[in-house]
Amino acid sequence: MQLTSFTDYGLRALIYMATLPEGKQTSITEVTEIYGVSRNHMVKIINQLSRLGFVAATRGKNGGIRLGIKANQIVIGDVVRKMEPLQLVDCSACVITPACRLRKALYDAVQLFLKELDRYTLADLVDGNSPLYEIILSEPPVAINIK
Amino acid sequence: MQLTSFTDYGLRALIYMATLPEGKQTSITEVTEIYGVSRNHMVKIINQLSRLGFVAATRGKNGGIRLGIKANQIVIGDVVRKMEPLQLVDCSACVITPACRLRKALYDAVQLFLKELDRYTLADLVDGNSPLYEIILSEPPVAINIK
Numbered sequence: 001m002q003l004t005s006f007t008d009y010g011l012r013a014l015i016y017m018a019t020l021p022e023g024k025q026t027s028i029t030e031v032t033e034i035y036g037v038s039r040n041h042m043v044k045i046i047n048q049l050s051r052l053g054f055v056a057a058t059r060g061k062n063g064g065i066r067l068g069i070k071a072n073q074i075v076i077g078d079v080v081r082k083m084e085p086l087q088l089v090d091c092s093a094c095v096i097t098p099a100c101r102l103r104k105a106l107y108d109a110v111q112l113f114l115k116e117l118d119r120y121t122l123a124d125l126v127d128g129n130s131p132l133y134e135i136i137l138s139e140p141p142v143a144i145n146i147k
Numbered sequence: 148m149q150l151t152s153f154t155d156y157g158l159r160a161l162i163y164m165a166t167l168p169e170g171k172q173t174s175i176t177e178v179t180e181i182y183g184v185s186r187n188h189m190v191k192i193i194n195q196l197s198r199l200g201f202v203a204a205t206r207g208k209n210g211g212i213r214l215g216i217k218a219n220q221i222v223i224g225d226v227v228r229k230m231e232p233l234q235l236v237d238c239s240a241c242v243i244t245p246a247c248r249l250r251k252a253l254y255d256a257v258q259l260f261l262k263e264l265d266r267y268t269l270a271d272l273v274d275g276n277s278p279l280y281e282i283i284l285s286e287p288p289v290a291i292n293i294k
Contacts, residue, residue: 001151001232002232003236007148015247085148088150088155089149089155095183096283098282099278099282100272100279101276102223105263105264109259110148112259112263119252124248125252131245135246
C-alpha cells in the first residue's frame with residue numbers, strides 16, 4: 001500500500017512551495033532539482049495541482065509557480081482525495097464482488113485514513129519547522145547540463 | 148493507493164476458505180480457479196499465509212489447505228498488517244526526510260486505517276452471507292488443460 005508517486009511528489013512539491021517567502025515563486029526546474037525527480041513527471045504533477053487550484057502557475061519570462069491557495073487552507077486529506085486513486089482493490093473481475101463485505105470494510109478504513117489527514121493543513125507541516133527551512137535553504141541546486 | 152495483489156488475493160483466499168464446511172479442506176488449484184489468478188502467485192500467497200498461521204497446509208495424497216485459525220479469530224487488520232508493506236511513501240532518498248512532518252501524519256492515518264479493519268474478523272465477512280455461499284457453490288470449476 002503506497003501512495004502513487006504522483007500524489008507523493010505532489011505533496012512534496014506543495015511542502016516546498018509552502019516554504020517560499022511571501023510573494024516569491026519557484027519553478028518546476030527548482031522543485032525537480034530539490035527532490036531529484038524526473039522533470040517530465042513533475043510537469044504533469046504541477047499541471048494537475050494547478051488544475052485543482054492548489055498551485056498557481058504564471059507563464060512567460062517572469063513566470064513561475066507558487067501556491068494557489070494559502071497553506072493554512074490546503075488540507076492534506078483533500079490533496080490526497082483529489083490526487084490519489086483510492087480504490088484499494090480492483091473488484092471488477094472478482095467473482096465474489098456482489099457478496100463481498102470486505103469492500104465496505106476497506107472503504108470505511110480509507111475514510112478514516114483521510115479523516116486523519118484532514119487534521120493537517122499544509123501550513124501545519126511547514127510553520128515553525130526550522131529544520132525544514134534549513135534543509136531547503138542549504139540545498140545546493142543540482143547541476144544540469146543544458147545541452 | 149492499492150493493496151498489493153499479494154494481500155488482496157490473500158484476503159480473497161481466506162474468505163474462500165472461511166466458507167468451507169467444518170472439517171473440509173480445499174486446494175491451491177481450487178482457490179486459483181475461483182479467482183482466476185495465476186497459480187504461481189497463489190502458491191506464494193498461500194505459503195505466506197501458512198507461515199503466518201492463518202492457513203494450515205497438509206501435504207501428500209490427501210493433502211490440502213484450510214484455515215489455520217478459526218475465522219472468528221482472524222482479525223482483518225492483523226492480516227493486512229502482516230501481509231502488506233505499509234510505508235505509504237519511500238522517504239529513503241528524500242532530502243527533507245529529517246524535517247518532514249508528513250511522515251508522522253501518514254503513519255497516524257495508516258494506524259487508523261488498520262484500527263478500522265481490526266473491527267472485522269474473517270467470520271464477520273462470511274457468517275450469514277448467503278449470497279457469498281451461493282456464488283461459491285454455483286461457480287463452475289474452470290477447465291484447465293493438464294498437458
